[in-house]
Amino acid sequence: MHLPRRCQAGSQFLCGPLTLRGCHWFLLARPGPAERRWPRGIMSLVAEAFVTQIAAAEPWPENAALYQQLKEEQILLSDNASSLAVQAFLQMCNLPVQVVCRANAEYMSPSGKVPFIRVGNQVVSELGPIVQFVKAKGHSLSDGLNEVQKAEMKAYMELVNNMLLTAELYLQWCDDTTVEEITHPRYGSPYPWPLNRILAYQKQWEVRRKMKAIGWAGKSLEQVLEDVDQCCQALSQRLGTQPYFFNKQPTELDALVFGHLFTILTTQLTSDELSEKVKNYSNLVAFCRRIEQHYFEDHDKDSSASAASRSSKSYLPS
Amino acid sequence: MGTVHARSLEPLPVSGSDFGALGDEPELIEVEPEAKQEVLENKDVVVQHIHFDGLGRTKDDIIMYEIGDLFKAKNLIDVMRKSHEAREKLLRLGIFRQVEVLIDTCQGDDALPNGLDVTFEVTELRRLTGSYNTMVGNNEGSMVLGLKLPNLFGRAEKVTFQFSYGTKETSYGLSFFKPQPGNFERNFSLNLYKVTGQFPWSSLRETDRGVSTEFNFPIWKTNHTLKWEGVWRELGSLARTASFSVREESGHSLKSSLSHTMVIDSRNSSILPRRGALLKINQELAGYSGGDVAFLKEDFELQLNKQLLWDSVLSTTLWGGMLVPMGDKPSSIADRFYLGGPTSVRGFSMYSIGPQSEGDYLGGEAYWAGGLHLYTPLPFRPGRGGFGDLFRTHFFLNAGNLCNLNYGEGPKAHLRKLAEFIRWSYGAGIVLRLGNIARLELNYCIPMGVQSGDRICDGVQFGAGIRFL
Numbered sequence: 001m002h003l004p005r006r007c008q009a010g011s012q013f014l015c016g017p018l019t020l021r022g023c024h025w026f027l028l029a030r031p032g033p034a035e036r037r038w039p040r041g042i043m044s045l046v047a048e049a050f051v052t053q054i055a056a057a058e059p060w061p062e063n064a065a066l067y068q069q070l071k072e073e074q075i076l077l078s079d080n081a082s083s084l085a086v087q088a089f090l091q092m093c094n095l096p097v098q099v100v101c102r103a104n105a106e107y108m109s110p111s112g113k114v115p116f117i118r119v120g121n122q123v124v125s126e127l128g129p130i131v132q133f134v135k136a137k138g139h140s141l142s143d144g145l146n147e148v149q150k151a152e153m154k155a156y157m158e159l160v161n162n163m164l165l166t167a168e169l170y171l172q173w174c175d176d177t178t179v180e181e182i183t184h185p186r187y188g189s190p191y192p193w194p195l196n197r198i199l200a201y202q203k204q205w206e207v208r209r210k211m212k213a214i215g216w217a218g219k220s221l222e223q224v225l226e227d228v229d230q231c232c233q234a235l236s237q238r239l240g241t242q243p244y245f246f247n248k249q250p251t252e253l254d255a256l257v258f259g260h261l262f263t264i265l266t267t268q269l270t271s272d273e274l275s276e277k278v279k280n281y282s283n284l285v286a287f288c289r290r291i292e293q294h295y296f297e298d299h300d301k302d303s304s305a306s307a308a309s310r311s312s313k314s315y316l317p318s
Numbered sequence: 319m320g321t322v323h324a325r326s327l328e329p330l331p332v333s334g335s336d337f338g339a340l341g342d343e344p345e346l347i348e349v350e351p352e353a354k355q356e357v358l359e360n361k362d363v364v365v366q367h368i369h370f371d372g373l374g375r376t377k378d379d380i381i382m383y384e385i386g387d388l389f390k391a392k393n394l395i396d397v398m399r400k401s402h403e404a405r406e407k408l409l410r411l412g413i414f415r416q417v418e419v420l421i422d423t424c425q426g427d428d429a430l431p432n433g434l435d436v437t438f439e440v441t442e443l444r445r446l447t448g449s450y451n452t453m454v455g456n457n458e459g460s461m462v463l464g465l466k467l468p469n470l471f472g473r474a475e476k477v478t479f480q481f482s483y484g485t486k487e488t489s490y491g492l493s494f495f496k497p498q499p500g501n502f503e504r505n506f507s508l509n510l511y512k513v514t515g516q517f518p519w520s521s522l523r524e525t526d527r528g529v530s531t532e533f534n535f536p537i538w539k540t541n542h543t544l545k546w547e548g549v550w551r552e553l554g555s556l557a558r559t560a561s562f563s564v565r566e567e568s569g570h571s572l573k574s575s576l577s578h579t580m581v582i583d584s585r586n587s588s589i590l591p592r593r594g595a596l597l598k599i600n601q602e603l604a605g606y607s608g609g610d611v612a613f614l615k616e617d618f619e620l621q622l623n624k625q626l627l628w629d630s631v632l633s634t635t636l637w638g639g640m641l642v643p644m645g646d647k648p649s650s651i652a653d654r655f656y657l658g659g660p661t662s663v664r665g666f667s668m669y670s671i672g673p674q675s676e677g678d679y680l681g682g683e684a685y686w687a688g689g690l691h692l693y694t695p696l697p698f699r700p701g702r703g704g705f706g707d708l709f710r711t712h713f714f715l716n717a718g719n720l721c722n723l724n725y726g727e728g729p730k731a732h733l734r735k736l737a738e739f740i741r742w743s744y745g746a747g748i749v750l751r752l753g754n755i756a757r758l759e760l761n762y763c764i765p766m767g768v769q770s771g772d773r774i775c776d777g778v779q780f781g782a783g784i785r786f787l
Contacts, residue, residue, distance in 0.1 A: 104569025110558055118562065121676075192610045195550060195572045 060137060061120055064097045066090070067105045068115045073189045074103060077267050078168040083115040085259025086127050090117075091295040092250045093139045103190035131252050141251045149246060153253045156238065156245070160253075163231035164260045166216060167224050167274075173207040175221055177270050221273075229277045232261075236281040243290060250291070257284075258291045365389050365397060366424045366433040372440040376413055377472035383500030384408050388436060397421060401436055408440065410502060412476060413469035416441045443468045453482065454756040454782050457660060457668060460484025473499055489513035504535045519669045521560035521678045522567075524652055525552040543579040546607070548572070551652055561676035567651045573611040575604035585623060589757050589784075590693065590710060590749065592631050596621040604653075605644055612644040613653060630694040635787055638686040642723070654681030657720040658741075658772070660781025663687055664716050665743030665765030670773035672720035686736060687718030689787040693749070710749045714761070716787055717742035741767045758782045 068083040069075040075083070083099075090097045097117060102108065109116040109125040116125030117133075124133045134140070142150060172183050187203060188196025211217045216224070235257060244250045245257070261284055265275050278284060365388055370381060384407040391397040401419045408417050417440050424433035449464040460482045467477040476495040482488065491511035498504040512527045528549035535542055554568050578601055585594030598619040605612025617639030624632050643649045656679065658666035672682045693710045700706050721735050747761030759781045765774045 102566075104566075107554065107569040108565050110555075121562075123562070123565065191570065192572050192608060195570060195610075198550070199570060 058120055058137075060095050060139075062096065064095070064117060064119045065100045066097045066115050066117045067100050067102055067108060069105050070101045070103055070190065074186055075101075076172055076183060076186060077263060077269075078165055078172060079106075079114045080267070081165070081168060081260040081263040082113070082127065083259070084263055085256045086115050086117070086130055088258050088291060088295060089127065089131065089141070089252055089255035090134075092141055092255060093134060095134065095139060127252065127256060141249065141255075142246075144249060145246060145251070153246070153251060156235070156253050157256055159231060159234065160256055160260060163227055164264075166211075166214070167228045167231075168260070168264070169207055170211060170216055170219070170224050171221075171269070171274060173204050174211060174217070179204065181270055225273055225277055228274065229280070232278055232281050232284060236284050239283055239287060241283065244287075254287075254291065258288055262288045262292065361394055361432060362392060363394055363397060363432045363434050364430055365391055365436055366428070366430060367435045369435065369437040370440065371437060372442065374442050375445075375472045376442060376469060376474075380411070380473050380499040381408070384411070385438070394421075394434075397434060397436065405438070407502070408438070411469075411474045411497070413443060413474050414440045415443050453484070454752065455484070455486075455784065457782055458484050458486040459782075460487070473497075474502075486517075487513060487515040503541075505533075507532050507534075516556060517669075518556060519656075519667070519679050520651065520681070521556045521564050522651060523554045523556045525554075526550070539582060539584075541581045541583070543577075543581075545577045545579075546575070547577070548574045548609070551650075553650075553652060561678040563675040563680060564651065564678045571611050571650060571652075572609040573604050573653075574607045574609035575602050575611075576607060577602035585621070587754060589754060590631075590751050591621075591623045591633075592625050593623050595623065610647075611650060611653070612647070613649060614642045614644060615653065616640050617655075628694070630692060633689075633691040633693065635689045635691075636686070637688070637718075637787060639684070640723070641683040643683075649683055651680055654683060655685045655720060656681045657685050657687060657718050660759065660761070660775075660779050661783040661786050662716075663718040663741055663743060663787065664714065664745065664761055664779060664781070665763030665774060665776055666741065666768075667773035667775045671718070671741055671769075672772075673722055674771045682720035683723045684732060684736060685718065685720040687716070687787055689717075690715045696748070708751045710751070711746065712749050712759075713744075713746045715742070715744045717767075718787075739767065739769050741765070741769065741772065756782065756784050757786065759786070 066083070066086060069079060087097070087099065105114050105116070106112065110123055111125045113126050116123055117130060119133070122133070124130050142153060145153065171178055173179060183204075184197075184200040188200045191199060208217065219227075239245055244254050246253070261278055264278050265285070265288060267275070269275075368385055368388060373381070385404045388397070388400045388404050391400045398421065401421065405417045405419055408414055417438060420437040420439065422435045422437065424430060424435045445467060447466045447468065449462075449466065451462045451464070453460045453462050461484070462480060462482040464481075465479045469475065470477055474497050478493045478495070479491070480493075481490045489512060491509055491513075493507055493509040493511075495507040496505060498506075509530045509532070510528075511530075512525070514523075514525045516523050526549050528547060530545055530547040532543060532545040549572070551571050551573060552569070553571075555565050580597075580599050582597045583594070585591035585596055596619065600615075600617050602613075602615040604615075618637070620636045622634050626632055639655050641649055641653055641655065656669035656672075657663055658671035659668035662669075663671065669681075670679055672685075673680045692713045694712070695702075696706060696709050696711055717740055719736050719740050721732075723732055743763050743765040745761050745763040747759055747763075750758040752758060761779050761781070763776060763779050765776050768774055
């Protein structure tokens with residue numbers, strides 16, 4: 001499929017219609033090396049305090065950049081979903097950001113996870129802290145919500161992170177066919193032999209250990225797909241016939257759901273089962289298309305590089 | 319000189335006319351020493367047998383090489399000297415704890431009248447030895463635990479395992495060493511290691527896991543080393559506040575490089591030499607045997623020492639180096655050169671000269687550094703003949719520069735860049751020599767030519783290390 005691609009330095013947004021032949025993408029999140037010693041809760045509190053204190057001072061600069069892995073050869077499904085979610089969020093807030101692809105983006109990130117943004121002198125990674133950071137600068141999408149709605153939004157975001165993201169990780173790193181055909185070649189592609197094998201195995205071992213810790217190691221692929229289905233059902237029910245989850249205006253929940261669902265729909269894996277589960281819910285598919293058209297293609301029309309960015313490079317299923 | 323026993327010549331068979339004088343008058347106990355010495359010196363002897371006591375797992379052929387010379391000795395003094403040399407060579411192999419030499423006249427049926435037997439009584443080292451040391455590196459200290467298996471297969475092979483825990487780095491390594499039998503200077507070693515280092519001047523953390531093989535061989539007066547090294551390097555930021563230029567270098571890389579080093583060393587000591595010179599030239603080519611880092615690196619070190627009046631020594635050193643990245647990737651922070659500190663240009667903070675970004679020093683691709691020192695004994699020479707001899711006062715003048723190469727500008731532009739904005743410093747201090755390995759310095763430095771971005775350490779500066787400018 002024709003993946004959303006960032007091609008030029010100037011153009012920032014996704015392009016291309018939703019079709020179904022795609023690149024093989026897998027992403028993986030892992031705990032960062034430096035902060036691994038601290039429990040997640042404390043780390044995020046400290047990070048939040050640090051970030052909000054410093055962030056409020058300056059306005060959003062023109063040269064803000066978002067870093068992720070190499071799009072064509074390296075990035076994996078889960079990382080791509082996270083990156084897309086952040087890009088969608090920043091688009092919704094109308095904050096310009098340039099996407100920069102680096103092979104070592106995962107190691108550059110302060111928490112070890114992609115994407116991360118560099119705004120002025122500060123570096124913030126992952127959607128949660130980025131939302132806080134942007135809020136400290138005075139932009140927010142969820143200001144209009146009352147307390148109950150905010151709690152609901154947080155709950156659904158947790159659902160997506162616990163179900164969808166974990167299912168993506170499972171599929172990438174615990175399903176043997178996918179691991180062999182897609183994940184290992186992609187993850188190790190920027191590195192020479194034998195480093196590509198070593199890093200891929202190291203990452204796989206880490207993810208499998210994490211899966212064991214949260215109890216997903218014993219699940220079979222069918223059970224995981226069932227979980228995905230349930231998650232999509234819950235999201236579909238909440239969305240209903242509204243344009244966005246909280247009626248008229250998109251929030252960070254919309255960005256997160258869009259990031260994951262769009263990536264699942266547009267990524268070619270060894271089998272189509274995952275995307276089929278999402279396609280069962282037509283309102284979710286329409287939701288994805290709506291956000292894509294509104295926030296990505298619209299801006300593309302203005303950009304002078306749009307013709308070049310639209311050039312389609314189709315990835316044939318191998 | 320070791321232990322050399324020479325029994326008297328009295329019980330020799332009285333068949334030669336040479337011994338007639340002594341043998342004829344057995345009751346004359348006192349022999350004039352000069353006469354006896356003369357007899358010994360002029361005596362032609364033949365070494366008939368060489369015995370070895372105490373060999374266990376050591377194979378015969380390597381022993382033969384070390385003592386082969388002994389058979390060529392012509393007179394007694396020669397035998398004594400050559401057996402002393404042989405003893406030194408045997409000890410150098412690192413397989414014996416003790417070597418004692420006994421020179422005796424030959425007994426037995428085939429004994430010649432001037433035949434000698436030399437017996438080496440050796441004690442082999444145990445199969446497994448452990449050690450605990452503390453080590454001083456360049457401004458860091460560490461504790462080293464080691465396990466050694468000497469003389470593993472009988473030909474002076476050695477396997478060492480070392481674990482070192484230090485203020486700046488922890489490391490462990492396994493190494494296998496094998497000399498060529500008969501030619502100890504030619505040897506081969508294979509190392510596996512993992513080293514972790516922290517570099518606060520660049521806010522950088524580096525973990526290297528690698529394997530290297532090395533051949534050493536002497537050619538005439540020079541010593542050469544050929545080495546292949548394959549290293550998996552992992553770089554990371556040391557703190558959350560690391561600058562973005564350092565953050566960009568985080569990640570993994572694989573370096574596979576071939577290097578060659580040539581050393582000519584005629585100094586009398588490596589720490590505080592009094593005379594002699596050192597020239598060391600090193601080149602490294604990476605990237606053509608695998609890996610994803612490609613560069614050509616050259617560096618050299620020159621030191622000249624001359625003794626002046628009144629026990630003072632004048633010493634000059636010159637260091638320089640250049641790193642040329644091949645291919646289109648820029649050079650990595652882990653390969654670049656750094657300058658400054660108590661072991662380099664004194665008066666500046668550790669490695670805090672040159673290109674930097676937000677307080678993190680990034681190193682440079684070309685550098686030069688020079689030093690001029692005058693070492694004198696302590697004023698009024700306290701503790702002379704003993705402890706006081708370990709200390710020296712020194713007056714120094716250091717200078718250096720570090721920059722990046724922007725290619726396409728040509729070599730003249732690079733030389734010009736290295737010649738402008740020279741950092742230099744002068745001062746005086748006290749040097750303490752630690753054994754034959756390290757030295758400590760306490761200096762009062764005045765840095766000059768400081769550029770914006772450099773961090774200085776003017777006033778008193780302390781340094782400990784092995785290699786000083």
